[in-house]
Amino acid sequence: MTTIIRVAARGEGVAEDGRHVPFAAPGDTLGPDGAITPGLHHQSPPCRHFPTCGGCQLQHLDDESWSAFLTDRIAGALAAQGLSTEIRAAQLSPPRTRRRATLHYDPAGRLGFAAEKSHQLIDLHECHVLAPELFALVRPLKRLLPVFKPKCRLDLHLILADQGVDVLITGVTPSGLAHADAIADFAQAHRIARIAFDDGLGPETHWEPDAVTITLGGKPVPLPPAAFLQATREGEAALVAAVREAIGSPRITADLFAGLGTFALSLPGRVYAAEGGRDAILSLKAGADRAQRLVFTEHRDLYRRPLTTAELDRFDAVVLDPPRAGAREQIDALAAARVPVIAYVSCNPSSFARDAKIMCEGGYRLDWIVPVGQFRWSTHTELAARFSRQ
Template sequence: MTDPIEVTIDELGGKGDGIVYHNGQSLYVPYTLEGERARITPMGDRGELEEILSPSPMRADAICSLFQTCGGCAMQHMKPAAYGDWKRSLVQDALSSRGFEAVEIAPTVLTRPGGRRRAVLTARLINRRLLFGFHEARSTRIADIEHCPLLVPQLNALLPRLADYLPLFLTKKNEARVTLLHTMTGVDLALEDVKDLSKGQDYLKAVEMAEGLDLARLSANGEVLLERRAPLLQMGAAQVSPPAGAFVQADEAAEMAMAQLVLDCVGDAKRVIDLFCGSGTFALRMASKAQVWALEGEDAALRALEKAWRFGSHLKGIKMEKRDLFRRPVLAAEMKKFDALVFDPPRAGAKAQSEEIAKSKVPTVLAVSCNPGTLARDLRILVDGGYRIVSVTPVDQFLYSPHIECVAHLER
């Protein structure tokens, strides 16, 4: 076994680990900060933290007793101002890798603990014992939790009660995926990789759970079992009932910040394209002032958007279209007569779509992204096509993690 060594942390890496350059190799040491003196045990390319000998002035006390066990958080040990700067540096580094050295990155919009309304947890039975929580860091083991300081109070109140029911529905072989979403009308619960709950005694048990926990909606393996109330989220002047288990912005404050950035940049545009529109995070808000062409590849998301728009208050027209924008992007010729364009793709970005936008004459473009690397690639395409980056704003939707959202504003 390798003996512990004393090192000084040289810098922070992109995933939040401290990096030490030792004997010609890089060692990645979780839960350390730049400049700290630490005792570590080398293990391959990683260093197991044994003790902080000289803490950084940037160090903070963790807000959760499971920090360094639960893999949900990586950066609770960093003070907010320094943490915001680190998140901003992730965006700066990604842009620099594509040649954007002079682009000014706005200060990170930080969220607060207790605001996470959506969470995806894992449940598994081990010898009749339920493990329910998040995976441990770099492990398939599950950190059993009853409370997470990042979640909204309504979800935390539900966790221990939900744990009483879950063993009834789990199989012995699979981990179950448990997606919780707090909405205006109650919690939307979606279970995946569980028993078939659509009939017989298992269905009755599921209904009993939904009643006992006062769930708004319960789904299992992609099928809605019971909707006691439509789960509703406010998006501008409309209320959306998102598809069961579908992507929703995890933190309402972060969604509001991104939406306001988009609205401010779109300004008085009369005709707007919203690509990868989902259930209408931006489209429904922009429709208060503009005609919107909203495109999305998922039927269920578009149905949710259409219903919200029809029952919204004083909204202008939204033309909705199902289209796989990776295989069939909107062409530059189709973008004529539009004043602004918003695109919010998955983590893979939107290379083919960006190439078409770069050929267009749309005056204002908003790129929203959860991946600085693919965002930088897509911005490079747009800038090479004649656009100019006006601003880039990081939004810390996933608190204490290496993930960061961005809103980039470009003009031609």
């Protein structure tokens, strides 16, 4: 008999003898024939689609072992760079709280997530991850989409906005009165905030009775179709709280990769917000102006034109939330700057650890990290970290 001691990066259980065992949890034991005897941390997956559906990889773990997995992912990435720090308790989003998701629909009438490591679609009959408002649209969408006679797979981007669900369908273009009537009937029957279509030339709105917004920092912000948004309200709140704790009460802060303003609109004092996405930065500017917040926005590609060290030294604090690739170009300038404190939000422990090493070599101290599990039962790991100038 051998025991499972941890969970590897892709979700397999790792035994004492080094074997990787799919769908095993810490504390499980393996018999000579490889059979798994569940331990204290092995729970019965709640969804009938697990493990075929690619939406979840870790439904067999309880919250304690999922939290340990998130912490281990971060600690392992740091150790690979020769770093360590305090890693606080993981902040986990509950089931059925995902307010942003991309589903797929094929001409055979299947609608759902793709199967794990496959392009085959899982026809969703239940989902323990999506917010109820999103899952409630699965059957109605399956009735609507055949009207357009799609010849290829469609992508459906769903966001729970202030006014209801925002729907963007890519891969088809409605035309004619029959399509317009079907869209209006669907939108009215299910209180849709907006429905737009994109055939490759950009989103075209076909239903939006009221301007669609998302509330960030207590302020309504115009929401572009399929915009990036933290996956759950709970995850957003955990990240904002960690960022605010990290920077304290600065007079002026730079928010880099600011997006729609998740952090910029929640920070004290004056804020400079830089973002490469044109629609996002225009929405942030509109939301800040409407709320009369002291937020100066700049449409700026921080990969091609990162802030210089001289520009960074004007700020009392910096917040950055880059894409998965990290912020190597911006980090080089930050490591040489004299900014007293930096809050770094990341969705990739590996690129974060690479950037953290550069920061520490430049004279910063990595004070602490908060793991955040927004993608329920997923291997996806997010975090917020604090750096201070030594």
